[in-house]
Amino acid sequence: MSGEGPSGRALTAVKGTHDILPGEVEVWQKVEAETKRLFELYGYKEMRAPIIEPTELFHKGTGETTDIVTKEMYTFEDKGGRSITLRPEYTPSVARAIVEHRLDLLGTPMRYYYIGPMFRYDKPQKGRYRQFHQVDVEVFGEKDPALDAEIVEMADALLKALGIAETETLVNSVGCRACRPAFSAALRERALAVQDKLCIDCRRKMETNPLRIFDCKVESCREQARAFPKITGFLCPECREHFAAFRAHLDRYGVAYRHDENLVRGLDYYTKTTFEVVDNSAGQQNAILGGGRYDDMMKDFGGPDICGIGFAMGLERLIARLALKPEARRFLYVVHQGEAAKARAIELARFFRRGGIETVIEFGGRSFKNQFGRAGKLGAAWVLIVGEDETAKGIFQLKDMAAGTQVGGAPEVLLSGVRS
Ligand code: HAM
Secondary structure (H helix, E strand, O other), X not given: OOOEOOOOOEOOOXXXXXXXXXXXXXXXXXXXXXXXXXXXXXXXXXXXXOOEEEHHHHHHOOOXXXXXXXXXXXXXXXXXXXXXXXXXXOHHHHHHHHHHHOHHHOOOOEEEEEEEEEEOOOOOEOOEOOEEEEEEEEEEXXXXXHHHHHXXXXXXXXXXXOOOOOOEEEEEEOOOOOOHHHHHHHHHHHHHHOHHHOOHHHHHHXXXXXXXXXXXXXXXXXXXXXXXXOHHHHOOHHHHHHHHHHHHHHHHHOOOOEXXXXXXXXXXXOOOEEEEEEXXXXXXXXXXXXXXXXXXXXXXXXXXOOOEEEEEEEHHHHHOOOOOOOOOXXXXXXXXXXXXXXXXXXXXXXXXXXXXXXXXEOOOOOOHHHHHHHHXXXXXXXXXXXXXXXXXXXXXXXXXXXXXXXXXXXXXXXXXXXHO
């Protein structure tokens, strides 16, 4: 649709958002269908939470010191004076829904997936949008590192099923509330010693959450960070064992990965396992998916003490790497001429649709020749000819456009012909 804004300029989509048009949307549908199929093989069920949430959810869940909460949220006050946010990520919504509906009491495995839009007010660039789409999975109530490995294996299987190659899987452990404070303190001390070589953002992170310095893209900060202490040396015995077992399971699954000690992820809630799948040929926005374990979120929400783990995959980034060509759909185009024929053509279109055949009929009053031209241009597989003569006799002509052949018959006969 096009229109004009108050300034008289043509209206366009909001900066950082995009339309997914027919021709592209078929690839999205294919990816979505494959994703659902695969996740359901692993026992996941779909959960659909609202796009808008109370702002507080992300302050508590995503974390006060994250870029998302400090800079990137679409937040507004609604007419009732509530602070509302367009969700920037999905994980806190799932945790909220579990606490709200006490899904933990149902006794079914808490494995959920979702596909839908997220919103972050960041500077748009290739691979980074203000409205983007995530495939998200979350599992609750399972501490065993075998699950951490299964989730990474499932992500790997999905990328393989979609034909995405040449990615790298990075894994790390960011410890827990018992062992991370000592690491943060050591990191803060080292960062303080070289603070004049760090960017303003990192100097702030030094105070609020020094781990996040590892996330900085500024080269001078990265250079400093390379010499900073690593979390691995600070892990408590429980986190160390969990990480070792996770890696042993990954080996058993045959998933190739690299231990990246700088992989801290941009969200505050992670404990123990973190992972990302990156495409190293893709420049700065190279993470196709990322996730990890978050064992404290649910109890921080005032809910039961239930651990969680999951990941989210960016669909725009994934689809940009796909060479999928959707199959052309085969459909019937009905041409008609004259009032009685038009009425019969409408009935026949309904008849073929009921029979499971995609059918297009248009009403512009064009000539037969013109309608045939149109059917060819649209790529119809068959054309059904409904003239006054055919209508009177009840016998219609069906043209196979690729073969150039034409057969006549009653509608039932023609329908079984196109179905076979
Ligand atoms: P995240 O790393 O913030 O994690 O986002 C996951 C993925 O979403 C990224 O790897 C990227 O592919 C995509 N993505 C993020 N921001 C944008 C953007 N502005 N434009 C396009 N794509 C983007 C999370 O969101 C966590 N909730 C993942 C998780 C689930 N952890 C545990 N469970």
